Amino acid sequence: MKGLNAVLGAAGLAVFLALGEAVPRLGLVKEQYFPPTSRIASALADELGDGAFWSALGDTLTGWALGLAIAVVAGVVAGVLLSVVPYLREATASTIEFLRPIPSVALIPLAVLLYGTELRSVLLLVVYASFWQVLIQTLYGVQDVDPVAEETARSYGLGTWARVRHVLWPTALPYVMTGVRLAAAVALILAITAELVIGAPGLGQQIAVAQTSQAVPEMYALVVVTGLLGLLVNVGARTVERRALAWHQSVRGEVAV
Amino acid sequence: MVKGRSMLDVRGLRKVYEGSGRRIEAVRDLTFTVEAGELVCLVGPSGCGKTTLLKCMGGLLTPTSGDVLLEERRVTGPPPGMAFVFQEYGRSLFPWMRVAENVELPLKQKDLPRQRRRELVRDALEAVGLADAAGAYPWQLSGGMQQRVAIARALAYEPQVLLMDEPFAAVDAQTRADLEDLVRRLWQERSMTILFVTHDIDEAVYLGERVIVLSASPTVVQEQLKVDLPAERDQLHTRVAPRFAELRTHVYQQIQAAKRGSLRDGLTKSDPPPATR
Numbered sequence: 001m002k003g004l005n006a007v008l009g010a011a012g013l014a015v016f017l018a019l020g021e022a023v024p025r026l027g028l029v030k031e032q033y034f035p036p037t038s039r040i041a042s043a044l045a046d047e048l049g050d051g052a053f054w055s056a057l058g059d060t061l062t063g064w065a066l067g068l069a070i071a072v073v074a075g076v077v078a079g080v081l082l083s084v085v086p087y088l089r090e091a092t093a094s095t096i097e098f099l100r101p102i103p104s105v106a107l108i109p110l111a112v113l114l115y116g117t118e119l120r121s122v123l124l125l126v127v128y129a130s131f132w133q134v135l136i137q138t139l140y141g142v143q144d145v146d147p148v149a150e151e152t153a154r155s156y157g158l159g160t161w162a163r164v165r166h167v168l169w170p171t172a173l174p175y176v177m178t179g180v181r182l183a184a185a186v187a188l189i190l191a192i193t194a195e196l197v198i199g200a201p202g203l204g205q206q207i208a209v210a211q212t213s214q215a216v217p218e219m220y221a222l223v224v225v226t227g228l229l230g231l232l233v234n235v236g237a238r239t240v241e242r243r244a245l246a247w248h249q250s251v252r253g254e255v256a257v
Numbered sequence: 258m259v260k261g262r263s264m265l266d267v268r269g270l271r272k273v274y275e276g277s278g279r280r281i282e283a284v285r286d287l288t289f290t291v292e293a294g295e296l297v298c299l300v301g302p303s304g305c306g307k308t309t310l311l312k313c314m315g316g317l318l319t320p321t322s323g324d325v326l327l328e329e330r331r332v333t334g335p336p337p338g339m340a341f342v343f344q345e346y347g348r349s350l351f352p353w354m355r356v357a358e359n360v361e362l363p364l365k366q367k368d369l370p371r372q373r374r375r376e377l378v379r380d381a382l383e384a385v386g387l388a389d390a391a392g393a394y395p396w397q398l399s400g401g402m403q404q405r406v407a408i409a410r411a412l413a414y415e416p417q418v419l420l421m422d423e424p425f426a427a428v429d430a431q432t433r434a435d436l437e438d439l440v441r442r443l444w445q446e447r448s449m450t451i452l453f454v455t456h457d458i459d460e461a462v463y464l465g466e467r468v469i470v471l472s473a474s475p476t477v478v479q480e481q482l483k484v485d486l487p488a489e490r491d492q493l494h495t496r497v498a499p500r501f502a503e504l505r506t507h508v509y510q511q512i513q514a515a516k517r518g519s520l521r522d523g524l525t526k527s528d529p530p531p532a533t534r
Binding site: 146148149151152154155156157158159162166167170173247248249252 | 339
């Protein structure tokens with residue numbers, strides 16, 4: 001069954017790529033704006049041999065990883081603190097509900113004003129967008145602590161810190177993992193957006209450059225790379241999730257007793 | 258451990274839950290004593306505040322008035338000399354820890370050296386017959402085995418008093434019989450004081466040296482009854498002994514009386530009069 005799915009998936013992809021090749025060649029769309037698959041592939045191969053491409057990729061990944069790391073740490077710490085300190089959650093709930101829906105891209109002018117085209121501009125947008133994903137999931141996760149588990153811990157004399165570490169954190173972890181996976185995807189979108197719009201160094205900026213210089217196949221090649229990055233980010237996040245949550249019922253499946 | 262010394266004292270315990278305009282008096286006025294090394298069973302009609310009482314005794318709930326004393330010291334929070342076994346073993350054990358880690362966690366809080374912790378964990382798992390399961394996750398075990406792990410965790414904690422809140426209510430009848438014998442054996446081997454809450458009359462009479470019958474909510478002590486069955490009990494013979502039948506009939510009548518809320522009525526009807534204390 002799994003093998004069949006893989007074959008079907010590969011076949012679907014092959015058909016898609018073949019269509020991408022055939023449609024422009026048959027003149028159904030303008031080849032100028034929509035080059036055939038083979039042209040994009042050769043442009044991609046050229047890019048892979050270019051040092052500028054690799055440094056742009058490095059810049060994008062730096063902005064993405066650094067921003068995501070900051071957002072995850074800040075989101076988790078804030079989420080746990082808001083839940084553990086009495087009344088803090090109630091006091092901050094309305095503020096969070098106000099700040100959270102602000103689209104990160106609306107902050108682009110602010111980022112440009114503050115930091116220009118530096119990495120810090122990218123970080124501002126990435127962190128703002130992904131922080132909420134982690135924070136909200138952490139808040140939900142922390143609320144999910146089983147009262148029986150909590151009472152068990154208290155009855156065995158576990159103090160506040162020990163309960164956070166041994167009960168609250170493992171309970172919240174599946175939620176946090178979901179938050180991190182969502183945040184990782186959002187962070188990549190925002191990193192590329194910031195480079196594209198602000199002109200901070202990275203793949204987004206390269207795409208903008210390719211566009212203005214009419215290098216259409218190169219532009220598509222770079223778009224393909226960002227898509228592959230997104231795919232890798234998701235697969236990586238899922239792998240980490242499965243490793244860290246081997247005990248959780250969503251991962252462990254049915255167990256024969 | 259010297260018998261006859263009072264280990265647990267419950268004095269005038271009262272617990273009223275208040276919230277959102279409703280006021281529920283779960284426990285009205287409870288006074289009783291558990292002696293060191295005793296195995297006492299608490300029975301009562303369902304919803305009579307048994308769990309509330311046990312949580313007050315374990316320092317998990319603050320009583321509205323009255324005191325719980327453990328060796329003459331007032332219980333204000335979970336005392337180190339007490340271990341709790343919950344009914345919901347599946348939720349009481351941590352699924353993210355292996356069996357041995359679950360048993361060891363409370364010991365880490367006691368700041369015991371690693372070597373000593375290892376010994377206690379191994380010893381406790383052996384005592385409940387689960388030495389092989391140390392590396393498994395709780396959810397890989399059957400319900401009865403999970404409750405054994407919870408009991409092992411309590412044993413390793415080396416408590417003076419073991420509080421058990423309907424621990425076998427959720428396991429099947431055969432497993433339940435095994436676990437009851439396990440509790441009797443551990444109690445005899447380790448000379449702990451055990452307070453065992455149950456709604457099952459047969460279980461209370463089979464296990465206990467003494468049975469405390471609680472009234473319906475708001476709860477008071479309906480009756481205290483000494484179980485004068487031989488110390489060596491087994492599922493086959495003890496449960497068919499005439500004395501067992503007398504005692505369980507008596508407790509049953511008491512609980513029926515408690516449900517009707519007519520204390521005097523229940524006392525006059527009980528026959529034959531057992532040795533009460």
